Amino acid sequence: MASRLPPVVADNDIEVECLVKAFYDTRRKVPVVAVENASFSVRRGEFLSICGPSGCGKSTILRVLAGLEQQTLGEFRVAGDGRNPAMVFQESSLFPWLNVQDNVAYGLALRGVRKRERRERVQPLLAMAGLAEWTHAYPHQLSGGMKQRASVARALADDEAGVLLMDEPFGALDEQTRVGLQQELLRIWERERKTVVFITHSIEEALTLSDRVLVMSARPGRIISEIDVPFERPRDAIELRREQLFGELSFRIWDLLRAEHGPTENAVDA
Amino acid sequence: MTTTIDGGSGQLEPSAKHSNESSAPVDVAGLVGPSKGDRLVQIAGVLSPVMIVLLWELFSRIGVLDARFFPPPSSITGEFWDLLKSGSLIEDSWATLRRIVIGMVIGGVPAIALGLVLGVWKRGRQVITPIFTALYPVPKIAIFPLMLLIFGFGEASKYAIVAIVVFFFIFFNTLTGVLQVPKIYLDVARNANASRLQLFRTVALPGALPGIFTGVRLSVGVAFVVMAAVEFVGAQNGLGFLIWSAWQTFAVDSMYVGLVVISVLGYLCLVVVDLVEKFTAPWADR
Incomplete structure (x- = not known):
């Protein structure tokens, strides 16, 4: 991509500068700014979450980084050889026509890795994702949580640069499955120490997983704050919620988002 | 997920009401199979x-x-054995089946190819699809005389009419199949740096397979209808010919044999298509 920054020697795996993404709304016949001037960087091995209400353009930023959309203005750089960083998608994105093993090995297959080597490389990932017994199952035979674990395994299998993009991967799951998968993601991240950009609308999820949270506001989509999450690792997704700081940080983010909405209706009445 | 929450001192004791040990098994003896x-x-x-x-x-x-119109099944069965032994039933069945299979291949292969290409190539689709949409309502059997004119009275005209009929069904179903592939699968492939050809081979083609099979299944039914009609007037053998000549010679038994055999053949063809689909697209559990 011509507009990517030249590779620089730095500890940052991702650098985004003044990224703007605008759409033309064909129905209302007006241009819409989805992302306004986003600038941030992600250190190597850092877990960064971008948190905000729906429509704030957080997914758009990720789609640009994933090579799925072209930015309108601005530049970005992602570590690696110019291939797109692997992405874990929002909803069930496994190909229904491939079994679990072949889904996870999809990126390897595209790169021409031989079948036997593919299977060898994928097997430990399947075991890590708790899917060893489901190697030959088709996606329609899996539960929602298992599908997303397979999606994470697929992204890990195809990841050369050590950068993972995750677009609300647990958003469609029920709360218990969701916390369970957060636990597993924490465990996997502890082991692999990938650079992760994680999109979520859940403040709790962002605090549970990340080293740093970028808070975005909607219309226009803008990064309004950056919050460091100081919890020690390894973390436990459930124990973390007992900590006083967890509550304080989450209220800080709530206040930021509330300030964006302006005074509430009650306040106007009073 | 095997995470267990450590009880700790603050944990409440589970009440006896919900503990597993004290609950009696539910009586399900009254539940039996169908009455x-x-x-x-x-x-x-x-x-x-x-x-x-x-x-x-x-x-x-x-x-x-009236036994002239509805001869007893036993006499139809007798006629069936006679026709089978004389070899003419085999010859007629084979003639019909061969025309349908060859016609379907001639029409189906280009239909699948064009449907797939136009499915992923938007500009081509916008220019070329209207041609087929305009031709679609033409009753295909009505152009059989034209086929006779062009290809003569031989087998070619029969292949041609089946091919044309089948083409439309398979083309439109393949095209729809590609267009209905969820966008997220294309995103996955593009994120994995798939080339255009890889996108086609790993997403568009498997995604369209269920649609292609729907087209083939519809085609089999229509191909038999068309072939019967074509053989009434334009052939010297085949099951349609058998039925038609049975009318001309008032051999009602033979007519019924033709009807039964053509139905069974059509059914068997559908079974074969289903088997092929199970084999090539095992994920599409209909």
Whole structure:
């Protein structure tokens, strides 16, 4: 991509500068700014979450980084050889026509890795994702949580640069499955120490997983704050919620988002 | 997920009401399989077609049914064996089947290819699809005389008419199949740096397979209809010819044999298509 920054020697795996993404709304016949001037960087091995209400353009930023959309203005750089960083998608994105093993090995297959080597490389990932017994199952035979674990395994299998993009991967799951998968993601991240950009609308999820949270506001989509999450690792997704700081940080983010909405209706009445 | 929450001192004791040990097993002895009445209905459902055949035989013999139009099944069966032994039934069945299979291949292969290409190539689709949309309502059987004019009275005209009929069904179903592939699968492939050709091979083609099979299944049905009609007037063999010449010679038994055999052949073709689909697209559990 011509507009990517030249590779620089730095500890940052991702650098985004003044990224703007605008759409033309064909129905209302007006241009819409989805992302306004986003600038941030992600250190190597850092877990960064971008948190905000729906429509704030957080997914758009990720789609640009994933090579799925072209930015309108601005530049970005992602570590690696110019291939797109692997992405874990929002909803069930496994190909229904491939079994679990072949889904996870999809990126390897595209790169021409031989079948036997593919299977060898994928097997430990399947075991890590708790899917060893489901190697030959088709996606329609899996539960929602298992599908997303397979999606994470697929992204890990195809990841050369050590950068993972995750677009609300647990958003469609029920709360218990969701916390369970957060636990597993924490465990996997502890082991692999990938650079992760994680999109979520859940403040709790962002605090549970990340080293740093970028808070975005909607219309226009803008990064309004950056919050460091100081919890020690390894973390436990459930124990973390007992900590006083967890509550304080989450209220800080709530206040930021509330300030964006302006005074509430009650306040106007009073 | 095997995470267990450590009880700790603040944990509440589970109340006896919900603990597993104290609850008695639920009595499910009263739940049994289908009732006697249900089973009778099932048996009646299997037997009812057989009953009709028996009644037909009976009424035809005692004269309630006019045996000239509805000969007893036993006499149709006798005619079936005669035609089978003489070899003419095999010859006619083979002629019809061969025309349908060859015609379907000639029409189906380009239909799948064009449907796939236009499915992923938007500009081409916008320019070329209207041609086929405009031609679609033409009743295909009506152009058989034209086919006779162009290809003559031989086999070519029969292949051509089946190919044309089949082309439309398979083309439109393939195209729809590609267009209905969820966008997220294309995103996955593009994120994994798939080339255009890889996108086509790993997403568009497997995604369109269920649509292609729908087209083939519809085509089989229509191909038999068209072939029967074509053989009425434009052939010297085939099951359609058998039925038509049975009318001309008033051999009603043979006519029924032709009807039954053509139905069974059509059914078997559908079974083969289903088997092929199970093999090539095992994920699409219909």
